[in-house]
Amino acid sequence: MKPPRRPRALSREDAHLWGEIAKLITPLRARVTLRKPKLTVVDATPAAKATPKISPAKGIAKKLAPAPKPVPAMPVAIPGPVAAVAPAKPVKRVVRLGAGAPPAPAAPVRPAFVPAPAPPGLERRERQRISRGLLAIEGRIDLHGLYQAEAHAALVGFLMRARAAGHARVLVVTGKGGEDAYAERGVLRRSVPHWLRGADLRPIVLGFEEAARHHGGAGALYVRLRRR
Structure with missing residues (x-):
């Protein structure tokens, strides 16, 4: 096995050349490594409350302290029976007109109804003369046996015609009934x-x-007509 080579020492020229080259090289930015935060697991169970330590001196002082006096209860008022209140009477308001306001016109007063006077009866002398035949009866109508509506229409028509003819005395027979x-x-x-x-x-x-008895009595009437 060959022994490792020893690094060769740079000469002055090599060192100077390397220094010039190093000036031309732009250094790379440092890489930033993001570290993940560590998660801490927290126990959800609340921690037991620490029992406060009481010094012996404080415990003795609490035992010797006098107990608080009880506060007396306030008396509660019990409401009694409510008395019945009479309803208030309505107050009548009177509105007065001002001094400058004109008075309201008075309501017109309606005249009292006065019925027309009933036709007077015949004079006693005239009735006697008619009953004795001294004054002639110029017309006669018999309503006996007619209904009211028929009798009324017949009577009005008869009297209108008798007056138009100039008659003054007529006889109207109604019937005595029961x-x-x-x-x-x-x-x-x-x-x-x-x-x-x-x-x-x-x-x-x-x-x-x-009318007189021989002319019908209570079932007939002498009627005197007005002159035209």
Whole structure:
């Protein structure tokens, strides 16, 4: 085995040449090696609390310290029964108009209804003369047996025609009906006097009165017409 060669020593010229070459060479940047951080495993179980060490002097002082006095409890008020409160009465507000405001106009006062006077009865002398035949009866209508609507229409038409003809005295037969004046058979006997006082016949009827016995008595009426 050959012995290793010994490195040859540089001459001055070689050293000078190497120094010039080294000036021309740009040194490489140092490589940075990143080291991974070490992970430390932490125990999730909380550490047991260390029992504080109490010196013997402090323990004796705590034993000799007087116990705190209990605080007396404050008395609690118990509410009593609530008394019933009467509801407040509504207050009426009166609104007054200002001095410069004009007064409200007064509501018009409606005139009181005054019914028209009923046609007066015939004079006693005139009735006697009619019953004795001294004054002629110029017209006659018999409503006996008709319904109210038919009787009313027939009566109005008859009186209008009689007045247009210039008649002054006519006889209207209603029928006596039964003994009870308010029975169904006495309807016309009760209704005809109201019709003669009505607004449609009042302008032409001057008066009426119960007829004499031989002209029908309680079942007939003498009617006096107004002059045209």
